[in-house]
Amino acid sequence: MSNTSNTTGSTDNMAKGLEDVVITTTKLSKVDGIAGHLYYRGYSIDVLAQHASFEEVAHLLWFGHLPNKAELQATRERLARERYLTPGLVDSLRNIPSTASPMAVLRSAVSLLGHYDPEAEDTNHEAVMDKACRLTAQIASVIAAFERLRRGQELVEPREDLNHAANFLYMLTGEEPDPAASRALEMYLILLADHEFNASTFAARVTASTMSDLYSAVTAAIGALKGPLHGAANQKAMEQFMEIGSVENVRSWFEKAKAERRRIMGVGHRVYKVLDPRARHLREVALQLNEVAEDHRWLDIALKLEELVESDPYFNERQLHPNVDYYSAPLLYTLGIPVDLFTTIFAMSRIVGWTAHVMEQWADNRLIRPRAQYVGPIDLPWVPLEQRG
Numbered sequence: 001m002s003n004t005s006n007t008t009g010s011t012d013n014m015a016k017g018l019e020d021v022v023i024t025t026t027k028l029s030k031v032d033g034i035a036g037h038l039y040y041r042g043y044s045i046d047v048l049a050q051h052a053s054f055e056e057v058a059h060l061l062w063f064g065h066l067p068n069k070a071e072l073q074a075t076r077e078r079l080a081r082e083r084y085l086t087p088g089l090v091d092s093l094r095n096i097p098s099t100a101s102p103m104a105v106l107r108s109a110v111s112l113l114g115h116y117d118p119e120a121e122d123t124n125h126e127a128v129m130d131k132a133c134r135l136t137a138q139i140a141s142v143i144a145a146f147e148r149l150r151r152g153q154e155l156v157e158p159r160e161d162l163n164h165a166a167n168f169l170y171m172l173t174g175e176e177p178d179p180a181a182s183r184a185l186e187m188y189l190i191l192l193a194d195h196e197f198n199a200s201t202f203a204a205r206v207t208a209s210t211m212s213d214l215y216s217a218v219t220a221a222i223g224a225l226k227g228p229l230h231g232a233a234n235q236k237a238m239e240q241f242m243e244i245g246s247v248e249n250v251r252s253w254f255e256k257a258k259a260e261r262r263r264i265m266g267v268g269h270r271v272y273k274v275l276d277p278r279a280r281h282l283r284e285v286a287l288q289l290n291e292v293a294e295d296h297r298w299l300d301i302a303l304k305l306e307e308l309v310e311s312d313p314y315f316n317e318r319q320l321h322p323n324v325d326y327y328s329a330p331l332l333y334t335l336g337i338p339v340d341l342f343t344t345i346f347a348m349s350r351i352v353g354w355t356a357h358v359m360e361q362w363a364d365n366r367l368i369r370p371r372a373q374y375v376g377p378i379d380l381p382w383v384p385l386e387q388r389g
């Protein structure tokens with residue numbers, strides 16, 4: 001990192017936004033932004049998307065290895081047991097205005113969950129692992145509960161016989177989920193589970209590095225994910241496709257957006273200079289879902305817009321391609337998930353990575369405390385209040 005010990009030195013060598021700055025090592029995930037690959041603990045997401053369940057990926061990230069049969073069963077059961085929300089939390093959710101932003105609700109709910117957890121302040125590894133499972137299970141329950149309450153519906157009790165993705169859809173709708181829909185959501189959850197030092201993971205690790213608690217670290221991460229330059233880009237991408245409205249409008253919308261220098265949401269990435277490998281998989285899943293879906297409009301718009309982006313010199317020069325949030329949008333929409341809930345579904349997956357990163361941070365902790373170079377005036381004379389203009 002840049003050396004800021006001399007407060008009057010040049011700022012030329014500073015990496016704005018910490019671009020390309022490597023601050024530590026990690027064994028959790030590797031992002032190859034040039035070749036367009038992503039690995040979790042050495043396994044390519046191409047392999048995991050083809051073979052793994054979400055529970056296997058969670059076990060892999062938390063414990064460092066793919067589970068054997070007994071371990072997988074234990075992780076499944078542990079996650080299923082933790083799905084029940086405490087009545088105190090449900091009461092709080094009932095009192096939140098239905099107009100509140102679902103990501104803000106999730107941020108508050110995770111913070112509140114800590115009050116009901118006797119292990120909340122315990123940073124011992126076993127207790128942290130318990131909480132990682134608990135939070136992964138309960139974040140899904142909170143999202144489903146808030147959605148039902150704001151629709152004026154009663155909550156649906158979780159089902160321990162269903163896997164994480166299927167149970168979430170069940171708690172959201174109260175109906176037996178379609179296996180293709182459950183697998184599509186599971187693929188989404190697998191593909192977004194970790195991504196090296198993205199902004200929300202960094203926020204979690206900075207918080208953890210002060211030896212604060214896991215609930216605080218995850219609350220900080222949710223706050224970071226909520227921004228449209230990070231997780232909320234999936235919602236913004238969907239709103240953009242809805243604004244376009246039809247495949248016929250894509251070209252004129254694109255030309256106008258370029259003329260107005262608007263950002264295309266779901267396009268561009270700090271690390272990927274080629275197509276985001278997750279976008280490639282999510283496009284495939286969205287295409288498969290659309291084979292049985294009645295309304296193809298949003299995916300068709302996304303495909304057409306991608307074609308224009310990929311053949312446009314402005315986007316080529318800047319190496320801007322669809323990112324993870326681009327095809328997440330039509331995929332989550334086809335699954336019947338309300339648009340303003342999209343970013344919470346991102347959190348429902350990334351909770352695994354956040355908690356694994358906090359454990360990695362605490363295994364070899366040092367306070368994360370970078371420097372900033374002060375560039376304002378110094379030693380100003382004090383002016384009494386009555387003499388100030």
Ligand SMILES: CC(C)(COP(=O)(O)OP(=O)(O)OC[C@H]1O[C@@H](n2cnc3c(N)ncnc32)[C@H](O)[C@@H]1OP(=O)(O)O)[C@@H](O)C(=O)NCCC(=O)NCCS
Nearest residue numbers: 228229230233262263264265266267268269270318323325
């Ligand atoms: C992801 C993102 C924040 C990365 O930003 P970054 O690494 O800081 O890149 P910059 O903001 O410096 O952008 C570099 C150049 O590409 C342009 N650019 C970046 N993303 C763009 C987009 N989505 N649409 C149009 N132009 C874009 C910028 O205007 C800038 O152009 P310039 O060099 O002429 O000034 C950015 O690409 C973005 O805002 N994308 C849309 C939001 C999104 O999808 N976020 C989810 C990320 S997974």
